[in-house]
Amino acid sequence: MKRKSVLTLILCCLLLAGCAGGNQTETEVTENTTDTAASSETTAPAIAYDYPDKDYEGYEFVFLNQDQCSWANPLIAPEESNGELINDAMFERNSRISEKFNITISDYKVTSDEIPTLVKNTVNSGDDAYDVALFPYHQLSAVLLDGYLVDLNTISSLRLSEPWWDQLVVDAATIEDKCYLASSDITFFPFEATWVVYFNEDRFEELGFELPYDLVRNGEWTIDKLTEYCVAAADLNGQDSFKYNESGSANYGIITHSQIVQTLLFGGDVTLIDQSGDIPVFDGESDRAYSLYEKIATLLGTEGAHVDRDKEGGVDTDQNSFCRSAFKTGRFMFMSETLGHIAGLRDFNDSFGVLPVPKYDASQDGYRSMMATWGTLMTTIPATASDPERTGVILDALAYDSHMNLLEPYYDTYLTQKGARNEDSAEMLQIVRDTRVINVGSMYGWTTSVLSSITTQLENGNSAVSSVIASAKSSIEALITKTMESMSD
DSSP: OOOOOOHHHHHHHHHHTTOOOOOOOGGGOOOOOSOOGGGGGOOOOOOOOOOOOOOOTTEEEEEEEEOOOSSSOOOOOOSSOOSOHHHHHHHHHHHHHHHHHTEEEEEEEEOTTHHHHHHHHHHHTTOOOOSEEEEEGGGGGGTTTTTOBOOGGGOTTOOTTSTTBOHHHHHHHOBTTBOOOBOBTTSSHHHHTBEEEEEEHHHHHHTTOOOTHHHHHTTOOBHHHHHHHHHHHOBOTTOSSOOOOTTOOOBEEEEEOTTHHHHHHHHTTOOEEEOSSSSOEEEOOSHHHHHHHHHHHHHHHSTTTEEETTTTTOOOOSSOOHHHHHHTTTOEEEEEEEGGGGGGGTTOSSOEEEEOOOBSSTTSSSOOEEBOSSSOEEEEOBTTOSOHHHHHHHHHHHHHHHHHHTHHHHHHHHTTSSSSOSHHHHHHHHHHHHTEEOOHHHHTTSSHHHHHHHHHHHHTTOOOOHHHHHHHHHHHHHHHHHHHHHHHO
């Protein structure tokens, strides 16, 4: 059974929640449905803002930015209006802020791998070329503790506690009252970087299963249920093996890649780092953790239930995602990827829905949707920025204006595609938005190595990770101690 698009309901649901973020690259935004009437009627609630009375005399405010991305839109400083909603909304935002403070706004675009090197080189040489560096999350640990970034809490003009800054990121990144990174509605990366589970509604109905939305609502969407469905969906269908073949006929459970391990760990509330006390503590040896390791190994190690992009030699390009392409064959019941992949499914022939990452069990208090540890751009200020207070004034104003004025055109573009196509998915996206978590251990490099080792074993269906964890524990604790000492200086 095909479901009609109810995009305006999705739009209203998310806008009323003040959800930040986005999905499309500019090249992907090519078609709209006609059902957009509600978007012009829905606006963010008014929030007063006190703009500082500043004239920066034509100063060029420069972002160091990523040039392109296959699953997110790195646009931040369009050169002109071109008729695209997001492009033009950002252009108008920048024009307003430029006029307010007598500045110009530009970005210097490089590959994501070049950003850390450029930040280090500019700081080491005393260069003030960049006011802001949009820094890839997975490479932050290389600069956080070595004096390359400004502690954002020292900039009085930067109002990080206000709603136009992502409190999830600010709170998680703050240690010993120091915070070196933040996120806001200036870019749409953070929401796009949140992991979700896509599922093929048509495959569910073909197999005689009820769609899983009520499981989510009832708190019963668990990794055991995901595994049950994935095993049931696996079908050789005339093939000799479950080795993935794009032109084959076998059916599978879920298509994903190596980050699914930490995604499922965080979904099951096993984060490896406990931040509930004054000092972060390694927390990967609980009975719950070992039980979850076993559940993940069972799912990933069951033939046909799981296809790993990395093991299949799949390569993502700036234009294409291996997982999306496989999912669009209609032979997978699930795909787990970030929300940013939804635009690439606009030409998918089957009906699909979006779910949060499953829980450990039904007794778990709420869902946990992890922001990706790879590629997400975070707002940082290089230590050699010529005037951090000026940077704070401009950044804060941009964040506020984005929060108030970019969401509506973003959702007009994002949700009027053949994306989240029913009211059930609207509700699911709201749950995802409300339950995001961030991997602090990877941010600071504490758990990067042990997660890699755990991932390797669990992907092979081997849950015996106790020796890996035991051997890594002391080094993790040492890294945490080093971080705390550095932060307290």
